[in-house]
Amino acid sequence: MIKDLIRIKSKMQSPVKGIVTFNKKKFRFSDWFAEKVIKAVAFLSIAIVILIFIFVFREAFPIFKMDKTEAVTSELLVQESYGGTETENTNVKIKDNQLDNSNNNEAPGAKPSSTLLSKTWMPVSDNPRYGLLPLFLGTLKVTLIALLFAAPISILAAIYTSVFAKPRVREIVKPVIELLAGFPSVVIGFFALMVLATVFQNIFGYASRLNSFVGGIAMGLAAIPIIYTLTEDALTSVPRTYTEASLGLGASRRQTAFFVVLPAAVPGIFAAVVLGIGRIFGETMIALMATGNAAMVSINPFDSVRTLSATIGAEMAEVVFGDTHYSVLFFIGSLLFIFTFAMNALAEFYFKNRIIRHYQAKK
């Protein structure tokens, strides 16, 4: 055996090329290059967010400085319109009329930013008005309805899975509910349009089949998996020792759930709800398909509404590139972006707090 080894060793040369020395740092190009490339690509995510900011805001910007002559020239310069539908021709014609009009008289609609606060959203008319109030109100109404429906049901379901359910039941229930996240919103919108609208109309007997209530419930469906999953995470990351201590003191499972686990998980649940709001607020397809899309100023939940994002979705394909209407739609986009950005920052902040607390509790 030993003899073998000696023979082998003498036959074997160092497998490492040359003599390895470590007393001088070696420059390795591929390592250096890989790191630079990887960092640069990772930076792309930041760049995209910044670019979104820039380009959405850039297209929105003209409404703040555009006087009527600028608006006119920009329309004359760029006459293509976007979208695949047949209806666009007629729209362009309406635009042309509107153009002539604003050339001839001092209509109040000439400076678009002055009409943003008005009560009428009527972008395609002789005297276009871009009042965002009905859109804001509509979005708020739908969001509120969706939230009132989705938040309690998701949080309760999360409590069931993390507190009451046996492990085997939990293993099934959790993925099934998360399945809902896999439904494309156009499918949920279609379901709302075909089924929910009819069912609710039969129950409540309201006039317009599509309204903020139907839309709100459908959007709530889209928000359920988000709120549910994040709440569940928050609940399960409450340290076990809390639960055990409470149960050990003779508290019931319900008392433990509501007076020990729930308060400890509040920041996480808050983050879940905030992200849910962000999702509802920005949801487009369901809004387009299920809310009726009428820009009305009304607080009746059974009236049709037009949300901010649905307005973009419905009208962008038919506007003239670069004109006032186009800029106003981008302005609405900017508002949506700022809002969801803020919501995310808020949730992130609370989420961080929650994690820190979680670790402190563990120690």
Added chain:
Amino acid sequence: MNDIKVKVNDLSLRYGTNPALKNISMNIPEKQVTAFIGPSGCGKSTFLRTLNRMNDLIDNVTIEGEVLIDNINIYDKNIDVVNLRKKVGMIFQKSNPFAKSIYENIAFGPRINGINQKSKLDEIVEVSLRQAAIWDEVKDRLFNSALSLSGGQQQRICIARTLAVNPDIILMDEPASALDPISTSKIEELIHELKTQYTIIIVTHNMQQAARTSDYTAFFYMGDLVEMNTTEKIFSNPSKKQTEDYISGRFG
């Protein structure tokens, strides 16, 4: 004493603010087996990992003092850590073969050194497996996954993998702690044979193993090096009371 391969001067290490090693100084002789013993948490693994700068991978570690290998301070600014690790190989407590074939495990080191010639790789693989005394057990299934082997075989694959890079020093952190007695004695035999060519440093909790395999023994206690001497001396006539208590199993 043989020539000194590793010379440690006044080495201290902290994890964050927790001191894990306190002013360690020692000389480790070339082509001998040196064993590190001591109660759990005393810093044996930490010390071992300072010898090939594995601690660099952990955040928040502060190291003071120097470690000279062949008279070069490996904590010097200009040191090439990658090449240092080629000279100072390491075997871990839990065997950790890659999820690749036996052949590819052994060829990993040569390949990253730019050896791609089939005949050369074949030779290195065979020699390394023979040196690790596992060639006969695996020669018919070189292209099976290394994970299909038993724990003891996996550990010897890891040793062969390290030998294939042809290091000067091999660090072993409790290489046999997870193995059955037969595999353990095979590893011990192997250590005995390898020391003709390599400087070996082994961490162990097993007093008999330290006594059987090593020429020198160092006893650590709570981050201090209490005593280092020939294994014979440490086990027959230790100069410190703590060492004696530990060896005779009176604490821990």
Added chain:
Amino acid sequence: MMMNRNLKDTIVESLTGVSVLLIIFIIVSILAVTIAGGWPNLNWAFLSEFPRDGMTKGGIFPAIIGTAVMTIIMAVAAVPFGVITAIYLAEYANEKSWFAKTIRFAVKTLAVVPSIIFGLFGLGFFIGFVGKNIDGLLNGGELKWGQPNILWASLTMALLTLPVVIVAVEEAIRTIPREMREASLALGATKWQTIKKIVIPGSVSGILTGTILAVSRGAGEVAPILFTGAAYFLSDLPHSLSDQFMSLGYHIYIMSTQSSDVDATLPIQFATTLVLLLLTFSLNAIAVVLRYKIRKKEK
């Protein structure tokens, strides 16, 4: 007193249980309605024919192809960038550096930005900026790239699905045990060699999961392509990247809200919805199984 407490507990517990049942009931209803409405009309002809008679008859072949091509281009764009970003986050990022924190925040932001905003961005950036400039430079101002097409729609969708890929791949990379990296480094491998030879091969199933989830998401989203490339009806398949395309989701939206005779096309609407649902569901199911396998490997 004791009775009272038990009663309260029971009520609360059943309330949580009812919530779960309600959600499951809704899921089952959506599935049942879609299947019941769509199944009778789902046959080979429907899948392989073009729409006919003002879209009241015929199949959805171009929408299937359009969706497939769009998601493939999207994946080709999103997956490499997502994988590299995930490698950065898992292997290079120092969690305390502002750069890493900002990237994480940016990825989260991309994940929550409403999909319609991506559509606006695609219109303003890809079409209005990149496309217009390409036309100005290469085509002497003739309109070719400065209008909606399948390339811009796919790239817009790629931005939307980037975080999906990043999250899935990073999760997979983090399941590779530290010991594997240490073994490689202890053999004298450099960091990049370790990533190339140990980390990336070890996270192949994670990369696959991320890709599938991204494709599933991209196939179902409509808002980003509303004005970046989707078309209502095309008599031909897209031949080049500068052509518009039909998509399943857009088809459902248009048919159910804007078609001239909504009732006559009901079977088509249901069947198209069923196809889209089957597509996204089977993709998600594959991803779930893969993910389960990855998690098991971790233990």
